Amino acid sequence: MAAQGELASMKIQDLEIDRFGVWNGVRFTFEEGRMSVLYGPNEAGKSTLMRFIRGVLYGYLPSDEKTGGPQPKPVHCSGTLRVTHRGELYELRRESKPGTRGQLEINGRKVHDEDPLLKELTGDATEQLFQNIFAIGLHELQQLATLSGEEVASHIYGLSLGPEGEQLLRAHAGCDAEELRLAGDDGSHGHIHSLLVQLKDADEELTRRGQPFSRHSDLHQRLGNLEDEIRGIKKKQTQFHSNLRGYQFLSRVHAPWSRERAIRLQLERLPVDDLDREILDRLDAVEVELSQKGDERKSLIEEARKHQHDAEQIKTRPALEEQHCKIQNLFENSRKMAELEKSLDGRGQPQRSNTSPIQDPAFHSLISRLEGHWDQPRIEQAKVGPATMRELLKRARDYSNAGRSRARTVKRYKRGTTLLRKLQNDWRTVSQELGDQNPSEARRLLDRRLKEIEELRGLQLRKDHLQKTLELVGQQFSPTIVGGELPPFFWMILWMFVVGGLILFGAGAYAASIGYDGVVAGKATAWIVGACYTLLGACAIGTAYTMKRHFQAFEFHAPQRAHDRHALENELHRVEQAIQRLSGKPLPGQSPTALAFASQVVTDEEQANQIRQRLSQLGNYELQATRIERLRRKLSGMRQKLQERQRQLSRTRREWTEALRRLGLSETLKVSQAIEQCQLVGEAQTLIREWNASHHNVDLQRQELKAFLAQVDELATKIEGPGYHVRDPYALLSEWNREVQLLGERRRERNRLRQTAKEKRRVASKLQDKIENLRQQRVTLFKRLGVADRGEIAAKLSAIDERRELEQKLKGLRAELHKVAQTEPEMAIVEEDLLSFNEADVLSKIESLRGKLSEAEGLLEDKHEELGILKSQLREVEDDRTLTSLRFEREQILHSLKESLEQWYAAKLTDQLLSRLRHQLEKERQPKTLKAASEFLYRLTGGKYHNIWTPLDERALLVDDENGQSIRVQHLSSGTREQVFLAVRLAMIRDFGEQGVELPMILDDVTVNFDQTRTEAAVQTLQDVAERGQQILLFTCHQHLAHLFEAEGIEPVWLPAQRPEMQLQA
Amino acid sequence: MSRDAFRFVHATSLRLDEPLSGTGMLSPDDRALAEDATFYAFEQIVETTIGAQADFLLLTGNCFHSRTQSLRARVALEKGFERLAAHQVAVYISPGSQDPASSWRTLIHLPPNVTLLSDEEQEPVAVMRDGRVLAAVYIVASPHSDETKWSASGPTVMQRHQAPFRIGIVPAGTPLAWKDGRPVAINNLGLSRAAVTLVETAIADQTEYLALGEGLPRTEYYPGGLAHDPGCSQSLDGTVSGSRGCTVVNVPVHGSVTMDSVAVAPVRWETISLVVEPSHNWDDLVERMALAVMERVADNDERLWILNWRISGQGPIFDSLPDRNSQHELWELVEAELEGETDVRRSHRLISVENYGPVDSNRSAPTGLLRQFLEILDGLDGKDFDHVRQLMHKHPAFERMDWRQAKDLLDRTGFTGVERQTRELAARWLD
Structure with missing residues (x-):
């Protein structure tokens, strides 16, 4: 690349100055491919040499073409630069030409400054660019402004960091705007300010209103006092009411009371006799009843005596009677016992041959069907029942389900592994085919190759085009005139203008010469008219000439054959190289031999088609890889699931065997067998239970019979006496039973007779009591009447009738009084008040009380009205929602304020974070030029500064030192700053080189401010740059620098001293 | 005894x-x-x-x-x-x-x-x-x-x-x-x-x-x-x-x-959380809200229910919820759905809107910046919250006398609500 670059770039071979500044007739030759160092003391003409090179390339400046001194004189500058470019030698000679920046000749051919060859040589770099970047002195190096031109700045500052940078700036601006909206510049406006104002207003309003505690307390106090007053008035009112009612009551009661009092006095005078006619009738009835009851009593006593006698005549057997219940029970059981005895006698001795149910054939048969050793205790211990069977069945079901589930999972897993194996086999084939590439990499390579093929096709078309153009260039061209089509009226107008012009010109000249003053007075006027005519004529002629030139013909100039052919050949060469480079590449995934074969037989189109097919195939491979990966993941999941199923199976099997063990069954994994065993055990248990039950019954029956016979013997001893022998207990019981039946009938008859006699005596006794009672009544009646006989009774009856009449009247008056009293139930009047009653006095008191009551009612009404108002005011204070509403309003404002502050906080935080992000981006995404410049700076400063960067939105350079601190270039020392700018220029030159602008770099004493270490670093760096193909001409006035290069093997060019004292020294 | x-x-x-x-x-x-x-x-x-x-x-x-x-x-x-x-x-x-x-x-x-x-x-x-x-x-x-x-x-x-x-x-x-x-x-x-x-x-x-x-x-x-x-x-x-x-x-x-x-309380408070899916329409939301209300049985003495709704989710229906008119319409629809169900009166409030639901297998987690933001937020402790509060105290507003009450309230503000609102803000701006 370096060699290719060297060919392409322009390099100065030598420069020959006829006359420029201090230089006259000198020639300097520069060694190709090496750095050139020109040493010369001050005023030796180093800067002049740099100006000369710039002057030849871009033209001399007026200052170049003048001598120095207070009165400059023009100087004719001329000189030649011999440069190589793309392997060819060009001679550029410029000579001063007045009014221009000098006439340039390239290879002896005069060209203007816009000549394409010159542009190609300079890479179309502008003079300003050359002066600021390529040919710099200390002054240019020190000026940051020289890096601010658009062409330069675009490389350094990158103008922006792309869309993301713009986005960042927009976000920053957004944050600022948000902050401004919320807080304003100084807090005197903005949303928060307005909320604060609202909040202040609300606070002031709240303070102004305050809490109505004092008013509320005052109202409460007043309300309490008023209620006390009302209570007092009400108390008085009650008192008045009570007194009024008392007087009114007294006046209503007095009249009936007076009448009642008179009758009461009359009654007191009558004797009090309480004789009743009915008592007399009752006395007669008592005496009749007394006679009847005496007779009846005598008859009853006689009948009772007779029944008692009959009862004593009936005989019984007490021993038998005592035991009649027992006899009855035994007799009732005797038939059953007889049958039992008979059946037991039939059975004889109990058969004890089958001492165990195990000897039962059926049982034995069952046992033999059970697996393992089973005996009676084990069977009895086995817990077989519906619940355990249900549990066993559930365990069996779980176990079976778990087994089936595991089997299904195993089956699916096996299917998956088979499929994966097949896919992996297929994939191995694909992998072998792809080699060490993966499909996506292969796809990428193929995509690139496809693009290259398309590019190759384009290049081939270009090559054909260039070849044809070269062929055309080889042919002879000569200048040609081609006639244009002119419209018919053209010549007429042309001649009209020419003739008109001539006439006007002549007229004007004549008028001017003779001093015409016919129409307009004044000599001067005639001159002006003449001049006008002359000018018009000249214009007409000029117009005519121009029209003729324009419409009549135009020329083709043949191309400058040698130059253009050379350019075309160069381009063709580049195209061919590119074709060769692209053609030489193998098809990704193919071996070179295959390529050779393919390149011979397969066209580009076919190759492109193959690549497309291959891309499609690779797409399928990627799908296949994805499917394998997916299947692997699925199998991994299935493995986990399988483990889970296995665990579940183990668990259910353990539960199943545990259930079997609990049942006492042999452990087996066969569910149906276990269930069958379980059923057999159940049947065996049933057989054992039945056997046990049957043997137990016979024993019980024997014991029962024995007890029965013992009871009969014992009863016989009690009834018949000791020593009685029972021969037939059943017959004896039958006899006793019959006797007991007869004895029962006798006993009932005797009891009935005794009961009847007893009843008769009891009735007689009651009659005697009644007789005594009647006698007592008769005595009492006489005593009540206060008489000794019936005659005294009749006298008293008349006095009683008179008293009854008076009492009737008294009752009516008392009812009237009671009615009056009921109207005032709470009132009580003492008799003294009634006795001292004065009607006029009482009426006066009533009137007085009525007046006082009326007065109290009026007062009470007023107080109630006042109370109502106070209560209303109190309620109003208590229900006043104004403060609540105000506080609610204030809270909403406060909430908005909090939200706004939060928004501001968030905006500020966002701004800060954006700055961090921006800083991060500025560090990471600097222009390529600055990255390269950072490398150069690192070398130039011996690692002290490692990074040059530019902030996002400004044209400024910052440098990071070894501590990571960022420093603006303005704040660096002048030496370091110059090193920064040199590094930037070196990087830019590299950038421009990549863009085709390849010019020599000319440095005029740029290292004067460098210390020794950094000067050595600069020497090394510049050498490295030169070795990469960049021509560098370094001018210096410092011998130590020249010697440094000399030590590095670069022989400096020792410029002759222009100053007399230096020449002497030399 | x-x-x-x-x-x-x-x-x-x-x-x-x-x-x-x-x-x-x-x-x-x-x-x-x-x-x-x-x-x-x-x-x-x-x-x-x-x-x-x-x-x-x-x-x-x-x-x-x-x-x-x-x-x-x-x-x-x-x-x-x-x-x-x-x-x-x-x-x-x-x-x-x-x-x-x-x-x-x-x-x-x-x-x-x-x-x-x-x-x-x-x-x-x-x-x-x-x-x-x-x-x-x-x-x-x-x-x-x-x-x-x-x-x-x-x-x-x-x-x-x-x-x-x-x-x-x-x-x-x-x-x-x-x-x-x-x-x-x-x-x-x-x-x-x-x-x-x-x-x-x-x-x-x-x-x-x-x-x-x-x-x-x-x-x-x-x-x-x-x-x-x-x-x-x-x-x-x-x-x-x-x-x-x-x-x-x-x-x-x-x-x-x-x-x-x-x-015995005549006013009953209820906080109901609900997730709105992007596929939901108004009818779905109303029905779900009505069902959530109907799941609660009114006692004889209850006369008013204050229902605080905490809604999270995504989608167009969800996005329209912060709008007050939408909320008003929603309450009316819910009340219409609940007509004749219970004798109590109801008052509805939307107290929280988070534009992502709880993270579960069916829901994508917040991504990008939001995810990073939430990671930082989740890593905060009380000291971080207090630090932010201290920063807020430095706001000029708190120097004012009339803000004293706000400061007291701020000091008493708990972290939970702030954290929730921070999440909402982040989700609004970063999602």
Whole structure:
């Protein structure tokens, strides 16, 4: 690349100055491919040499073409630069030409400054660019402004960091705007300010209103006092009411009371006799009843005596009677016992041959069907029942389900592994085919190759085009005139203008010469008219000439054959190289031999088609890889699931065997067998239970019979006496039973007779009591009447009738009084008040009380009205929602304020974070030029500064030192700053080189401010740059620098001293 | 010690006459309801206590704010206590951080059925019925618990008191938090750990019922008992959402305590998150919002729902959401969709718009600058936030006297909301 670059770039071979500044007739030759160092003391003409090179390339400046001194004189500058470019030698000679920046000749051919060859040589770099970047002195190096031109700045500052940078700036601006909206510049406006104002207003309003505690307390106090007053008035009112009612009551009661009092006095005078006619009738009835009851009593006593006698005549057997219940029970059981005895006698001795149910054939048969050793205790211990069977069945079901589930999972897993194996086999084939590439990499390579093929096709078309153009260039061209089509009226107008012009010109000249003053007075006027005519004529002629030139013909100039052919050949060469480079590449995934074969037989189109097919195939491979990966993941999941199923199976099997063990069954994994065993055990248990039950019954029956016979013997001893022998207990019981039946009938008859006699005596006794009672009544009646006989009774009856009449009247008056009293139930009047009653006095008191009551009612009404108002005011204070509403309003404002502050906080935080992000981006995404410049700076400063960067939105350079601190270039020392700018220029030159602008770099004493270490670093760096193909001409006035290069093997060019004292020294 | 069955109502953080915050614009009726919401809630608590035939009402702090000194709050409390007294229902009150005992004594007239407990050193108060002790009520810890101020005998909870049922109170404002079912200290300078020690003692002592008063609904079970916070009776802002009210606690003769939550708050806050996909249209969004609302069941006493919508996502519909007209239209459409569904009125607010959804398998993560920004944001700690706050303090506005309140508020601003808004801003500008 370096060699290719060297060919392409322009390099100065030598420069020959006829006359420029201090230089006259000198020639300097520069060694190709090496750095050139020109040493010369001050005023030796180093800067002049740099100006000369710039002057030849871009033209001399007026200052170049003048001598120095207070009165400059023009100087004719001329000189030649011999440069190589793309392997060819060009001679550029410029000579001063007045009014221009000098006439340039390239290879002896005069060209203007816009000549394409010159542009190609300079890479179309502008003079300003050359002066600021390529040919710099200390002054240019020190000026940051020289890096601010658009062409330069675009490389350094990158103008922006792309869309993301713009986005960042927009976000920053957004944050600022948000902050401004919320807080304003100084807090005197903005949303928060307005909320604060609202909040202040609300606070002031709240303070102004305050809490109505004092008013509320005052109202409460007043309300309490008023209620006390009302209570007092009400108390008085009650008192008045009570007194009024008392007087009114007294006046209503007095009249009936007076009448009642008179009758009461009359009654007191009558004797009090309480004789009743009915008592007399009752006395007669008592005496009749007394006679009847005496007779009846005598008859009853006689009948009772007779029944008692009959009862004593009936005989019984007490021993038998005592035991009649027992006899009855035994007799009732005797038939059953007889049958039992008979059946037991039939059975004889109990058969004890089958001492165990195990000897039962059926049982034995069952046992033999059970697996393992089973005996009676084990069977009895086995817990077989519906619940355990249900549990066993559930365990069996779980176990079976778990087994089936595991089997299904195993089956699916096996299917998956088979499929994966097949896919992996297929994939191995694909992998072998792809080699060490993966499909996506292969796809990428193929995509690139496809693009290259398309590019190759384009290049081939270009090559054909260039070849044809070269062929055309080889042919002879000569200048040609081609006639244009002119419209018919053209010549007429042309001649009209020419003739008109001539006439006007002549007229004007004549008028001017003779001093015409016919129409307009004044000599001067005639001159002006003449001049006008002359000018018009000249214009007409000029117009005519121009029209003729324009419409009549135009020329083709043949191309400058040698130059253009050379350019075309160069381009063709580049195209061919590119074709060769692209053609030489193998098809990704193919071996070179295959390529050779393919390149011979397969066209580009076919190759492109193959690549497309291959891309499609690779797409399928990627799908296949994805499917394998997916299947692997699925199998991994299935493995986990399988483990889970296995665990579940183990668990259910353990539960199943545990259930079997609990049942006492042999452990087996066969569910149906276990269930069958379980059923057999159940049947065996049933057989054992039945056997046990049957043997137990016979024993019980024997014991029962024995007890029965013992009871009969014992009863016989009690009834018949000791020593009685029972021969037939059943017959004896039958006899006793019959006797007991007869004895029962006798006993009932005797009891009935005794009961009847007893009843008769009891009735007689009651009659005697009644007789005594009647006698007592008769005595009492006489005593009540206060008489000794019936005659005294009749006298008293008349006095009683008179008293009854008076009492009737008294009752009516008392009812009237009671009615009056009921109207005032709470009132009580003492008799003294009634006795001292004065009607006029009482009426006066009533009137007085009525007046006082009326007065109290009026007062009470007023107080109630006042109370109502106070209560209303109190309620109003208590229900006043104004403060609540105000506080609610204030809270909403406060909430908005909090939200706004939060928004501001968030905006500020966002701004800060954006700055961090921006800083991060500025560090990471600097222009390529600055990255390269950072490398150069690192070398130039011996690692002290490692990074040059530019902030996002400004044209400024910052440098990071070894501590990571960022420093603006303005704040660096002048030496370091110059090193920064040199590094930037070196990087830019590299950038421009990549863009085709390849010019020599000319440095005029740029290292004067460098210390020794950094000067050595600069020497090394510049050498490295030169070795990469960049021509560098370094001018210096410092011998130590020249010697440094000399030590590095670069022989400096020792410029002759222009100053007399230096020449002497030399 | 045998115990009798009894029932009590536990309520906390009534915060009577304290305003609701961040309701947004409300209609006049809704506004009146919102202003009186705390009073309605307290009335319902009183009604619930009477209706449930509870033996007593337990209020565990922050019934009102002493700073406000609201007459309406005082009147409401006094009327409520009188009504409970008329039904022979006792009231036990523990002061919280906002309603200290001194405020109760000076501001509120307490009838005989009301017992005001002061602090953790007060002897347990016996709850009686027909001459038998039902339970002992005492304060376990208080907002000002400080071991240096304890008397020689120490707080009540550290003394073994025998009672059929012990109710320990941890009133509102007590400096402790709960983590994994255990009390933990709040990591603030100047705060004593005494409260945590006391509550741990109560738990170790198997206090049957620990009545928490912070106002954040919570139930923690421990061996021998439980700690319960019924939550505030009326949430004042969106931080506590859902139905709010009190708890009816049933204590049986044997067995565990059972609790029934009774919603009493007339205003309910709900924060609903929703993701808008690029493919969604208005109808989809409205339907999803309506469904999200319908998933929530209104309690009988609820009359207004304040729905705070947190919408994230992408797409044209999403992009139009920040526009106020679009929001208005959206609320109307949602209301039309919900017509006849519930009796409650609803007020909608869009509180957050994030233009990317949560990162999951179906959604691409934020890329480029936004991703880097969020990485930086995720790496921030409290010091970074404080640094930004310090930068804000340097703003000229804070030199003004009228900005002093703003500065105080800024100093109290939490990081969570700021971080969320920062994400929104970043997503708006960098995505």
